[in-house]
Amino acid sequence: MPPAEEIESIIRAARLRVTRPRVAVLSAVHEHPHADTGTIIDAARTELGDLSHQAVYDVLQALTDAGLVRRIQPSRSLARYEARVADNHHHIVCRDCGAVADVDCAVGDTPCLTPSEAHGYTVDEAEVIYWGRCPACAAPSTTQHR
Amino acid sequence: MPPAEEIESIIRAARLRVTRPRVAVLSAVHEHPHADTGTIIDAARTELGDLSHQAVYDVLQALTDAGLVRRIQPSRSLARYEARVADNHHHIVCRDCGAVADVDCAVGDTPCLTPSEAHGYTVDEAEVIYWGRCPACAAPSTTQHR
DNA sequence: CGCGGAAACTTGAACGAGTCAAGTTTGGGT
DNA sequence: ACCCAAACTTGACTCGTTCAAGTTTCCGCG
Structure with a gap:
């Protein structure tokens, strides 16, 4: 979770204009790995006060194009974003609850x-x-999965 | 592209009721690999006359649950279905036009x-x-991609 | 330091794949 | 032949995402 100034310089380094919405959204993606758009909107609003959903969509698009975030979208799931980029890792998705976890690659880079x-x-x-x-959904009796 | 009787027995072998919508939808998936739902609806209607979109969604769900078709959904794309199941192959997706092609696995099964x-x-x-x-979109001058 | 213009954001409406729900039909076991 | 749960029809609805028009803001340049 980099501090605000670092987030700013990351954005600036990508030759993007630094705006409060962009800082808030990029921070939110750092703080909530694999979060869907709704969660990111909420998190950014908590930090900023008001913010249109359209702005968040625009920002996520811009950050994705710039390679600062990565968009993933497993079947039957909403779009999700993560800030871990350019390090070749993959994902495990739970069939029941949709939870996502990172996995480093098995075979080399x-x-x-x-x-x-x-x-x-x-x-x-x-x-x-x-x-x-996931462990919670695989547990037989504790929780009634789905 | 198996004939209608074979489609029927495939459905019956999965302990599913054989109905005209199911035969038409499963045929359509066989005939149009990686087709999205809209294409499957059109293809099934061509074969059957009338057919509700809801029926197609139900049938695709039932066939997927039974393991007769596989649902894939690359990011930024609609749900697609294929009849090649249980043979561990993967897919190449074109970033520009969304075309999908099959690939056998590189490393064993x-x-x-x-x-x-x-x-x-x-x-x-x-x-x-x-x-x-894909080859068409990678071609530099012939077509203006996207 | 302030101007100007393009990029970024707001507002509000629209789109469309997919889902829900209630009622009718039908496959296939008894 | 009967019966009923499964399958289908109809039609409305949800909601993530996109579109469009107008306003604000970042920041390079003078």
Whole structure:
């Protein structure tokens, strides 16, 4: 969780204008890894007071384009954002509650980045999602899952 | 593209009731790999005449639960379905036009199915999506991509 | 230090894939 | 042939996301 000044310089370093909404949104993404848009809107409003949802969508788009955040969207889930970028890690998603956790790659730095037959496609990224159940949902009796 | 009788027996073998909507939808998924829901609805209607969109959603859900089709949903894309199941293959998605192609796994049968640290999760599937550009969109001058 | 313009934000309406709910039809077991 | 739970129809509705028009603000430049 970098302090506000560091957030500012991160934004500035990406050649983006520094605005209060952008600082608030980027902070929110740092503080809430894998949060969906609604959660980010709430967190940014807590920090700023008023803020339109449209601004948050715009900011997230700008930050994504600049490579400061990454957007992930597992099936049956809303869009989620994370600030861990450019370090090649992957995700485990719980089939029941949708919780997301980070996983470092199993095989070296760029796992499976070589499809056997690419059909002429130019590949630049391999995204891996592990599906399963989180500890809470896997527990048999404690909670009635879903 | 199996004939109608074979589609029927596939459905019956999964202990599902055989109905005309189900046969039409499963045929459509076989005939249009990676099609989104709208395309499947159109294809099924072409075969059947009238058919409610709700029925298609129900059928796709039932077929997915039974393991007869697989649902995939790359970021920024609608839900797509395919009939190739239980053979561990993955997908290449074009960043520009959204086209999807199949890829057999690079490393053996169950690629990367072992995350380095699973955070207590029980993992049962590893889904890999390669991101890049399809031959048409990668071509520099021919088509103005997007 | 203040101006100017483009980028960023606000407001409010609209879109559309997917879901919900209530009523009717139908497959297939007894 | 009967029956009923499963499957389908109809139609309204939800809500994450996008679109559009107008206003504000950041920041390079003089």
